[in-house]
Amino acid sequence: MLTQIKTALVRSQKTLLQDTVGAASLVVMLMVALHLPTVF
Secondary structure, three states, X not given: OHHHHHHHHHHOHHHHHHHHHHHHHHXXXXXXXXXXXXXX
8 A cells, every 4th residue: 555655656746746836826825815905
C-alpha cells in the first residue's frame, strides 16, 4: 500500500504542484476579499 502511494505521488508530481499553487491562490483571494470592506 505504501508503495502504491509513493508511485501515485511520483507520477502526479506536476499536477500536485499546480493544485497546491491553485489552492494557495484561492486562499489569498479569499483573505483579500474578506479584508476589503475594512480598507474602504
